[in-house]
Amino acid sequence: MDAFIISIGEELLIGQTINTNAAWMAAQLNTAGIEVKEIRVITDRHEEILDTLKAAADRADLVLITGGLGPTRDDVTRDVLCTFFDAELVMNRQVLDDITVFFKQRGRTITDINRNQAMVPDKARIIRNPYGTAPGFWFTQAGKSFIAMPGVPYEMKEMVSKHVLPALLEKEREKYIVHKSVLTHGIGESYLVDLIGDWENNLPEEIQLAYLPSVGIVKLRLSAKGKNEERLREIIDREVEALKRIIPEYIWGFDSDTLEGVVGSLLRERGKTVCTAESCTGGYIAHRITSIPGSSAYFSGSIVAYGNQIKTGLLHIPQDLLESFGAVSKETAENMAESVLKLMNSDYAVGVTGIAGPDGGSEEKPVGTTWIAVSSQNKTFSHKYQFGDNRERNIIRASNAALAMLRELINES
């Protein structure tokens, strides 16, 4: 079954509201094995909605429409649906009761404008709305479903989860899409292509591969489509296993994993603790680690040593070491990690020092130069990274690299 999503609303076209509704519906449909062919965002003008309904009917078997069902004058979706399906508005007792109860429960008086929302197209099945006053409409024509819902996210989500999806799944029992994402760090997209090109070329034809790069991380998404869900999972798992044998050193997680989550789980499992000494990342690694609920079980704390006096005073980095090697050096990074490890009495520590930019670079150490060290009770190792010239991305990339190195160290020990 192919789907088409129509999002109606001026607020989406002036960029005031991000279209999270469409993404949410697409994810739900996708999980149910229904492929979304297209998403269109349009204004609430009669002709435009009508044209889009026609286009959608040509392209898909299932059309989800949100927005324009409210009680005010700029809400025209119901009228357009009547035109499109040649339907008449009739008073629906059930809907009127729902609206009356809705207002009563909130101690408010029902107005004519609200009462008018109980006038519904005679050719539609009604989807009741427990959280608002606008009901949803489900039309069926030539075997295709057209489902109009309010644009208020929680009202729409309730209708989709409780009514639309269960009814669609009843019908559609033969097609599945299975996804699995493999998360890599430390290798660019084009290098990955070189390493895994043969594997990619030999993928079974049910599997599609997508490269999804973000700052320092490339996500490889495998999607398989077919009739037998179990078999699809098997072939995806087999290919992921094969991939793990080709690039084991770059893979750190799967699907919705985060580096801070993966590191946190490792520490929690082993009953170990971690702390950080941060210069150029300015506390961002500590923030990422503590964004995970329950991180107080394994996170001791952090010293953000931005000024050199803090590096010598609080972190006890020897003045002469700073002077001989500079604040951005292998020696300083390692000393930061080892020192904070002792100060906080933790099992693992991270030390990061670099030039985030845009200023502060030199010919020898240009903006983006970053030294990262990780340390345990019996081992310290460090790497130099050369990031770019964007401060925000340098901080993110340094935090990714530090968490990936920390993961490596925990796994080794």
Place this chain on the structure above:
Amino acid sequence: MDAFIISIGEELLIGQTINTNAAWMAAQLNTAGIEVKEIRVITDRHEEILDTLKAAADRADLVLITGGLGPTRDDVTRDVLCTFFDAELVMNRQVLDDITVFFKQRGRTITDINRNQAMVPDKARIIRNPYGTAPGFWFTQAGKSFIAMPGVPYEMKEMVSKHVLPALLEKEREKYIVHKSVLTHGIGESYLVDLIGDWENNLPEEIQLAYLPSVGIVKLRLSAKGKNEERLREIIDREVEALKRIIPEYIWGFDSDTLEGVVGSLLRERGKTVCTAESCTGGYIAHRITSIPGSSAYFSGSIVAYGNQIKTGLLHIPQDLLESFGAVSKETAENMAESVLKLMNSDYAVGVTGIAGPDGGSEEKPVGTTWIAVSSQNKTFSHKYQFGDNRERNIIRASNAALAMLRELINES
């Protein structure tokens, strides 16, 4: 001028990625007085892109296309554009140089796949990409502009801000939308409505007001549309001045100001320094302060004291104070601020302690309870906040409140 946005990418149609690019572009175009008629999200299949380009050309004078320009096999936008405009791919020296430099700076070797990205349609103007390897393409046909850009948000944003918008604004000089946003903290949307309702009702008819709430902050956006830019600015400025007289204590900035930027400017102007002692915010305040370029001039550092041993050991909070009042208390917050102020020898300090959740709450101190203190050489003050039960939002709200209090303290002294 009417615009049409085409977002290409499977990840958008399976709901894995939310289409923030389209919302961002729509907001930019709107500010420039260009109306977005429609947004379409489609897959990267040749025929589909071609059909959508045709539909867009029928409906708009400006077509913005993102996605599908990467180096891998699933990226077909460039080929489709060649078909649509009857163009040929030719090697572009400038682009090849850019790609070569891009790889050199990162100490990586250029591959054939990357080199292929310098093959560009001969009928397009090139938009250089300082942050990636895929250039943008600007086609002009029958007076209409078609602009294809990479889907990576920061690459696209750079191209739109630096090249596309300035060039479009050159053309479009008869219609203006002037925006001014007033940023408030410490008051909810519904209370604001009560305070400024009279002012809002008496706004000149050219002005539209929007309330844009986010976590702990409400942005009031005034927009005025008309032919005389200078006059629009005048009436907006007059109304903003009137608003400043009504709610001076809640306003902390304008337009794209950030709390960390405003605080940073104050510190820089006065040649003062700041440091933080953070518990529940886990380094997030330090991260926000250091996200500003040049913050090393005024940020000393931070101690993230997550465990109580770090609070007593490194921050020197007396054990008996922690035991008598608890880690989340006025006394602990103030002691944290005063202690880190001394340790880092700074002019100002922030101390934050709270229960971010989802666990760790009690009847007396439920999740969301947060004490924030700010301190200078001769003054300390603190407030208790009761935030909600969402960890992520609690951390953001605590950091907003702390920065707003810091701003207040600096302004007072």
